[in-house]
Amino acid sequence: MAKSKIETxxxxxxxxxxxxxxxxxxxxxxxxxxxxxxxxxxxxxxxAAALIFSQYYFSDKIAMFSMHAKEVxxxxxxxxxxxxxxxxxxxxxxxxxVGVAEMDMPNAFATGRNPNHAVICATRGLMNRLNDExxxxxxxxxxxxxxxxxxxxxTIASGVGMLAGLVSRMAxxxxxxxxxxxxxxxGQNIVLLEMATLLISILIYIVSFLLTMxxxxxxxxxxDRSGAILIGKPSVLASALVHITGDIGKIPxxxxxxxxxxxxxxFAPALSGNSAATLFSTHPSLEKRxxxxxxxxxxxxx
Amino acid sequence: MGLRDALFGRTKQxxxxxDNLFALSTAALTLQSELDLVPSGEAGLCFxxxxxxxxxxxxxxxxxxxxxxxxTNKVTLSTDDxxxxxxxxxxxxxxxxxxxxxxxxxxxxxHQLGPRLLCAVFGFVPKTPPGxxxxxxxxxxxxxxFYPFAPTGPSQRNNELEIRVRSFLGTDLPIEKDLTRWMALxxxxxx
Numbered sequence: 001m002a003k004s005k006i007e008t009x010x011x012x013x014x015x016x017x018x019x020x021x022x023x024x025x026x027x028x029x030x031x032x033x034x035x036x037x038x039x040x041x042x043x044x045x046x047x048a049a050a051l052i053f054s055q056y057y058f059s060d061k062i063a064m065f066s067m068h069a070k071e072v073x074x075x076x077x078x079x080x081x082x083x084x085x086x087x088x089x090x091x092x093x094x095x096x097x098v099g100v101a102e103m104d105m106p107n108a109f110a111t112g113r114n115p116n117h118a119v120i121c122a123t124r125g126l127m128n129r130l131n132d133e134x135x136x137x138x139x140x141x142x143x144x145x146x147x148x149x150x151x152x153x154x155t156i157a158s159g160v161g162m163l164a165g166l167v168s169r170m171a172x173x174x175x176x177x178x179x180x181x182x183x184x185x186x187g188q189n190i191v192l193l194e195m196a197t198l199l200i201s202i203l204i205y206i207v208s209f210l211l212t213m214x215x216x217x218x219x220x221x222x223x224d225r226s227g228a229i230l231i232g233k234p235s236v237l238a239s240a241l242v243h244i245t246g247d248i249g250k251i252p253x254x255x256x257x258x259x260x261x262x263x264x265x266x267f268a269p270a271l272s273g274n275s276a277a278t279l280f281s282t283h284p285s286l287e288k289r290x291x292x293x294x295x296x297x298x299x300x301x302x
Numbered sequence: 303m304g305l306r307d308a309l310f311g312r313t314k315q316x317x318x319x320x321d322n323l324f325a326l327s328t329a330a331l332t333l334q335s336e337l338d339l340v341p342s343g344e345a346g347l348c349f350x351x352x353x354x355x356x357x358x359x360x361x362x363x364x365x366x367x368x369x370x371x372x373x374t375n376k377v378t379l380s381t382d383d384x385x386x387x388x389x390x391x392x393x394x395x396x397x398x399x400x401x402x403x404x405x406x407x408x409x410x411x412x413h414q415l416g417p418r419l420l421c422a423v424f425g426f427v428p429k430t431p432p433g434x435x436x437x438x439x440x441x442x443x444x445x446x447x448f449y450p451f452a453p454t455g456p457s458q459r460n461n462e463l464e465i466r467v468r469s470f471l472g473t474d475l476p477i478e479k480d481l482t483r484w485m486a487l488x489x490x491x492x493x
Contacts, residue, residue: 013310020309074486078457083384085485090350090420092316092444095482133385148311222311229315232352232418300353 012225016218019211026160026208033197033204052159059151060097060112060119067109069101069121080127083136084120087143091230096120096146106130106244110142111151118146126244133233134240141227141237148226150219157215161208216282224289225296234293234300241293245286315417319446322476323404326424326439329448329474330396333426336470339437341396342425345403346492347389348382349410349418380491386420388491399424407443419443421485423451423492435460437467438490439475447478457488 055062064071074081081098088095096110096118106126112118120142127135145151228234283289307314333339376392389406393399403422410419422441428434438451450467452460464484468477478484 013312016310078486082486082488085483086350086384086386086420089442089444089483089485090316090417091313094480132383136385144311144313147308147313149308150311153309219311226311226313230313232350235353297353 012218012221016215016222019215019218022207022211026204026211029200029204033200052155055159056113056152056155059155060117063109063111064099064119064121067101067121068103069099071097071099071119079132080122080135080139083132083139084143087136087140087230091143091147093143093147094118096143100124100127104128108138108142110145112146113151114149115146120146129243130240133236134243137227137231137233137237137240138244140230141223144223144226144230145219148219148222150223154212154216154219157208157212161205161212213282217284220283221289221292224292228293228296232300234296238290238293238297241286241289316444317416318407318411318419318443320404320407320411320443322446322448323400323407323422323441325475326400326441327397329439329471330426332470332474333437333467334429337434337437337467338429339426340429341399342427342436342493343392343394343396343399344425344492345391345393345399346423346490347391347403347406348386348420348423348487349389349415350385350420351387352418378491382489382491390491421487423487423490425492427493434463436493437463438487438492439467440485440487442478442483445478445483446476447483448475449478449484451484451487451490453486453488453490457486459486 063069072080077098077100080100084095084098094115096112096115097120099119099121101121101123103123104125105123106129108120108122108126110118110120120139122135122139126138130138224237228237231237330341378390380388380390382388391399391402391406393402403424407419407422410416421443424439424441425436426439427436435452435454438453439448440451441448448471450464450471452463452467454460471477
């Protein structure tokens with residue numbers, strides 16, 4: 001079959017590549033900072049790696065647990081299963097487990113360390129608010145996250161931030177208790193070195209956080225794109241987005257704060273943004289997403 | 303999906319596999335001799351319509367694209383409750399039926415609509431009713447495999463009969479090994 005021209009968006013590729021590259025560069029900086037610290041680095045790396053790995057390895061269980069989501073059988077939720085069945089066969093991918101979270105906030109997420117251990121989950125509110133076609137569009141977006149291995153990629157990305165945070169904490173500890181006991185010029189140098197490490201680590205943490213957020217937003221746009229192409233109707237995904245995001249703004253913040261930690265996996269972010277929204281949010285703005293879907297719709301219309 | 307596609311968050315559209323459709327002729331003979339099931343004379347093609355000119359939007363477009371003779375009134379087009387289009391062909395000659403479905407598939411692939419194809423369904427009914435009930439053979443376009451679907455009610459299927467069909471057709475057809483892919487097509491418009 002001739003390759004369709006709509007499958008790639010080179011500008012999005014370039015932006016994602018640059019973001020990814022910047023993260024890799026950060027890794028290099030962190031490693032050199034760690035090496036300058038000496039022996040304790042081994043322990044730091046082991047702890048950080050173990051934390052990151054378990055977060056990645058148990059991502060499906062952690063997400064399901066913190067969302068109070070339960071896996072459902074085709075008998076319990078025939079509609080949801082039917083839609084996921086068809087999408088998976090269209091995209092020729094393994095069917096993930098299907099879950100439902102009994103909450104009124106309309107949202108969906110997909111997680112799991114790889115496509116074989118993936119779980120796709122919709123909230124009751126989402127199923128109540130959207131019609132079947134829109135629900136299908138949202139699920140196609142989530143399945144794209146699974147296909148793109150976004151859990152692995154976002155774990156690696158946020159792992160960098162976690163590593164940086166650990167380094168800065170270690171450095172702070174070293175500066176306070178390590179420096180005092182030693183006298184002379186050598187001790188002074190060590191204190192200075194550790195202070196520098198601390199400052200660098202904090203800087204790295206901030207930058208890596210911003211980059212992770214940027215990467216997350218690009219992954220969302222990529223999933224929007226793939227999902228829209230899979231269902232063939234970008235306008236339906238756009239309409240689903242408008243419904244969900246419009247409703248989310250009306251729900252009180254106090255109820256939503258509990259789900260804050262889940263933002264990176266959500267279809268629409270749980271907290272409505274404000275001034276710093278663009279830099280710090282895990283999801284692109286509604287305008288950006290609608291804009292992209294609109295362009296895609298035009299491309300499809302040739 | 304390759305590493306590069308994963309890194310850039312891209313999904314390649316999947317092209318359908320039409321190679322195994324013609325294996326149905328021998329399978330039909332086996333079904334008749336072993337389970338007393340004969341072709342119902344109906345077959346259907348299920349696909350997802352998209353937006354835009356590069357895809358098909360109206361029923362007329364589809365009929366024109368698939369070059370069907372409307373005067374014979376053998377072809378109907380409907381949309382199911384999940385928004386998928388069903389093209390149902392009627393022809394008492396089973397070989398001709400398979401050929402027409404294959405031709406329709408090929409025509410859609412030529413128009414770059416291959417990724418939109420979901421499955422093709424062929425109906426089989428008991429030769430001496432009531433028999434054991436009717437069975438549909440579903441061909442999964444992307445996987446290139448078949449599976450039997452034997453609905454007995456609005457949301458019930460005869461799994462026992464389906465497994466027996468599988469055991470008889472295992473040598474004739476590539477049967478879908480992953481049972482989770484044996485999708486239930488309730489309200490399938492093909493008899």
